[in-house]
Amino acid sequence: xxxxxxxxxxxxxxxxxxxxxxxxxxxxxxxxxxxxxxxxxxxxxxxxxxxxxxxxxxxxxxxxxxxxxxxxxxxxxxxxxxxxxxxxxxxxxxxxxxxxxxxxxxxxxxxxxxxxxxxxxxxxxxxxxxxxxxxxxxxxxxxxxxxxxxxxxxxxxxxxxxxxxxxxxxxxxxxxxxxxxxxxxxxxxxxxxxxxxxxxxxxxxxxxxxxxxxxxxxxxxxxxxxxxxxxxxxxxxxxxxxxxxxxxxxxxxxxxxxxxxxxxx
Amino acid sequence: xxxxxxxxxxxxxxxxxxxxxxxxxxxxxxxxxxxxxxxxxxxxxxxxxxxxxxxxxxxxxxxxxxxxxxxxxxxxxxxxxxxxxxxx
Numbered sequence: 068x069x070x071x072x073x074x075x076x077x078x079x080x081x082x083x084x085x086x087x088x089x090x091x092x093x094x095x096x097x098x099x100x101x102x103x104x105x106x107x108x109x110x111x112x113x114x115x116x117x118x119x120x121x122x123x124x125x126x127x128x129x130x131x132x133x134x135x136x137x138x139x140x141x142x143x144x145x146x147x148x149x150x151x152x153x154x155x156x157x158x159x160x161x162x163x164x165x166x167x168x169x170x171x172x173x174x175x176x177x178x179x180x181x182x183x184x185x186x187x188x189x190x191x192x193x194x195x196x197x198x199x200x201x202x203x204x205x206x207x208x209x210x211x212x213x214x215x216x217x218x219x220x221x222x223x224x225x226x227x228x229x230x231x232x233x234x235x236x237x238x239x240x241x242x243x244x245x246x247x248x249x250x251x252x253x254x255x256x257x258x259x260x261x262x263x264x265x266x267x268x269x270x271x272x273x274x275x276x277x278x279x280x281x282x283x284x285x286x287x288x289x290x291x292x293x294x295x296x297x298x299x300x301x302x303x304x305x306x307x308x309x310x311x312x313x314x315x316x317x318x319x320x321x322x323x324x325x326x327x328x329x330x331x332x
Numbered sequence: 333x334x335x336x337x338x339x340x341x342x343x344x345x346x347x348x349x350x351x352x353x354x355x356x357x358x359x360x361x362x363x364x365x366x367x368x369x370x371x372x373x374x375x376x377x378x379x380x381x382x383x384x385x386x387x388x389x390x391x392x393x394x395x396x397x398x399x400x401x402x403x404x405x406x407x408x409x410x411x412x413x414x415x416x417x418x419x420x
Contacts, residue, residue, distance in 0.1 A: 278344065
């Protein structure tokens with residue numbers, strides 16, 4: 068079975084993406100900042116799909132050069148793989164790059180260069196690995212535009228969130244009035260720049276693998292662990308606990324919901 | 333969507349809009365109240381706008397169908413699954 072690398076496997080989307088690949092018959096190598104962060108998702112997915120199909124490797128800093136090199140090309144000899152049917156030097160045949168900076172820090176300089184570097188770093192590791200056939204980046208609806216309640220408009224493959232890129236770097240005193248908190252503006256800019264980095268890489272390096280970007284909006288659906296619900300996976304829980312105020316602040320008031328969950332039976 | 337992008341080698345250079353339809357929090361609250369009538373939910377948010385943006389998601393839905401799925405899942409169904417997963 069082909070082996071797929073899923074970065075950020077411990078996040079809400081990362082866990083579902085890994086689940087979907089396992090369901091479709093692929094084996095999965097997941098990454099998280101530390102192995103223990105992925106203990107819960109690994110346990111859930113192993114119970115669901117059986118032993119020997121999923122392993123987790125640590126990638127503590129995703130934006131440095133070569134961060135994903137071992138994850139993409141295979142483990143060093145002292146790594147004990149969980150996937151018995153794969154020798155431990157197996158390179159992956161595909162990469163789903165889900166991991167992203169979700170700090171929502173207001174400081175663009177801490178978020179945007181990091182997001183661009185993380186995309187470039189993993190793509191360069193893929194370029195050096197002949198086994199890679201395809202690369203898919205988890206982008207975001209925010210790479211096209213932020214929420215615009217009551218404003219008619221349309222979004223297609225040529226739409227880019229230039230507004231957030233421009234506003235993200237504005238000094239505090241010069242920030243224009245936005246419905247979004249500045250952390251969301253910076254996040255939107257970071258997703259836009261990270262996806263642009265993907266397409267620039269394709270144009271410049273002409274890689275041997277296919278590239279695509281998936282742009283989800285807000286994702287609803289089941290969580291694998293109610294204790295470790297994260298990101299948009301926690302929104303329903305927040306509502307049930309009466310925390311509307313947080314959603315009103317944090318979340319764009321109208322976005323999209325999404326498909327992925329149809330997977331989980 | 334991620335699986336489709338890997339599985340089908342002819343899917344390349346695409347921006348895949350994995351976005352089913354617009355929603356807002358009051359719509360979500362309304363559905364949650366219907367799904368769990370015995371539970372108390374917070375009040376809605378006044379003057380909440382609607383997303384009027386048209387997203388070019390036809391290609392994404394076609395991929396779902398190609399994967400053997402019926403297409404995008406509905407908001408009610410996905411919220412029910414979410415509630416169930418939280419044991420609400």
